[in-house]
């Protein structure tokens with residue numbers, strides 16, 4: 152039935168293609184703008200609008216006046232091990248897309264946590280292919296069931312950022328299939344409508360021209376959607392056109408827009424290849440309703456957005472240590488001390504193309520105050536100032552000099568300095584200012600009223616000649632060359648150049664920043680300012696005093712704006728020593744100290760055994776503080792289990808190389824990333840993959856598992872457990888496998904399946920974990936096919952990759968058809 156429907160549609164699509172000449176067809180294969188495809192009236196095709204993803208749907212422009220719902224980072228969602236939650240959040244992304252007239256969401260990111268240093272770690276789910284695959288597939292289903300397209304990205308092995316446009320990743324085929332391609336394969340099985348080819352190369356070929364787009368993606372896996380390039384990743388004409396890339400984004404300029412018609416005329420690219428690309432694009436258009444005239448308005452879920460986001464915060468928060476401190480007892484809390492800059496200015500999202508302008512942010516301090524209102528006193532001490540880049544000018548302390556309204560004045564000037572356009576904006580970070588014809592200079596000016604006297608830091612980001620004046624005195628005036636092509640750096644996070652100047656409290660100053668535009672270096676213009684730093688010793692002493700007298704202390708620490716962002720890998724995992732000193736000092740002053748870590752990926756926590764409780768909250772999105780307060784005061788349990796292993800120190804981490812050598816990035820560790828590497832090297836991390844305590848305790852009572860199975864057949868374990876604590880709870884039952892004495896190289900153990908269950912205190916519950924045949928298979932490079940090695944495997948049930956509760960042999964008999972998937 153379904154097959155017939157697809158064939159019918161293909162017939163119709165082919166009839167549309169017949170109406171187009173070559174020029175019209177090729178025109179469809181490059182973006183019409185940065186975020187739109189071209190429409191074609193003759194066949195009733197309207198443009199389709201694309202938007203990042205994955206933390207929210209920004210819409211067609213970087214414009215701080217258009218706000219979006221901001222989800223927790225992918226690392227937080229990976230920590231939830233909760234496919235229904237991901238499906239609900241997919242529905243939320245789809246509804247945001249519909250609100251924004253977006254057809255295609257550029258999410259999920261299915262790259263792997265190969266090393267803790269990966270700059271986009273926060274944007275990916277996990278170090279484990281099974282968890283990444285299931286989490287990503289659930290989000291895809293949630294988005295697409297509302298008629299909005301999802302995009303599995305970045306195909307494939309774009310797992311770190313250093314030299315990402317050119318890095319040539321090398322690994323054996325088995326590692327490629329079992330670790331890095333597996334989540335994309337699951338995305339295709341979930342029916343994903345687009346796959347994005349990354350910037351990087353694999354085995355010497357850039358991904359936009361890679362044979363992997365044909366096999367296995369379109370052939371073996373049967374992907375019938377659109378293979379779209381990452382932004383500006385198409386750098387030549389024939390390679391990507393002959394390979395199976397379908398759509399070059401963005402536009403209107405691309406090598407295809409310039410040369411593809413000629414390449415077909417010259418016989419270098421067959422027209423049938425063009426037709427196939429157009430057919431796929433039209434199929435996508437059909438799916439999102441772009442061939443059916445006005446936009447389709449699917450029925451939306453009713454889950455109120457903020458509640459869902461708040462639930463997601465708690466679901467992804469991982470409690471890794473608890474010495475009887477959490478949940479905090481509201482009745483016994485006359486005074487709660489909240490400590491740390493991140494409590495008042497949390498980092499709610501990572502940096503780069505995924506960024507959105509959230510429509511509200513609940514800080515931890517706000518969330519805690521709201522919970523305790525009328526019931527207890529909250530005292531706050533920020534502790535020492537963090538060494539972070541100064542934030543963009545905002546509406547809080549800045550006034551537009553013309554309208555005298557909060558914000559800044561954004562102007563475009565011609566070469567003679569005449570005003571071409573002017574508008575009030577709400578931020579000093581202008582990534583896509585509209586440029587009227589003749590624009591030569593972008594200017595951002597404001598009246599800033601300092602709240603503190605001392606040395607202020609000012610800065611400007613962008614490329615080319617830039618100046619910054621304070622009350623007419625130049626503090627910066629230089630020419631800053633653009634030494635990269637990376638769009639995330641050029642268009643989203645250009646480097647900042649800073650200078651310091653003395654200001655006096657309440658004495659307003661006039662800031663004027665100008666950037667002269669140079670073709671090819673983008674138009675992003677960023678103006679930042681930060682008040683003088685607090686005296687470190689005094690700030691630390693104040694925090695300690697605040698903590699000492701409180702009934703409980705919540706100290707929030709985290710990573711800095713520049714340390715976890717697209718375009719750069721991290722160079723260390725340190726929080727910054729003042730934050731470590733802060734937690735140590737506060738915990739020494741008060742044993743009822745809860746440390747809350749606000750980072751997208753692993754960081755070093757050298758004081759982790761000194762605190763009463765330790766919560767990892769990732770980048771929690773806009774409801775950060777609301778969800779955190781729910782967890783702290785026991786309204787929700789911290790539902791997360793680590794999706795990635797946390798090292799005690801970077802020096803212990805087994806896989807840390809992200810920098811290509813002579814252009815090559817060798818994945819020498821092969822199959823052994825994450826917990827697999829820790830197990831192989833017999834090293835002990837701070838916290839294992841899968842670890843997370845929740846608020847109750849569990850007894851694993853019984854496991855019913857087959858002792859024997861046939862290759863190619865799924866099987867089910869029934870794991871009975873009892874809630875032995877005092878609260879209802881949710882447990883994630885994790886099934887691992889191993890193959891002692893295997894004839895092929897194997898991970899020490901690997902995650903084969905998982906399921907979650909809930910139970911009330913003293914109640915037993917049975918989790919059914921189904922293990923798919925793939926968990927027993929390995930990719931045979933010799934045969935170019937999946938194989939199951941018969942004989943004795945070990946089946947394990949664990950609470951993390953490092954803590955097994957039960958194990959038994961599993962005999963696997965040989966019968967299996969060759970070529971099994």
Ligand code: BGC
Nearest residue numbers: 203257304381382504638639
């Ligand atoms: C990123 C993609 C993103 C695209 C569009 C690229 O630099 O790698 O993840 O979807 O930009 O913003």
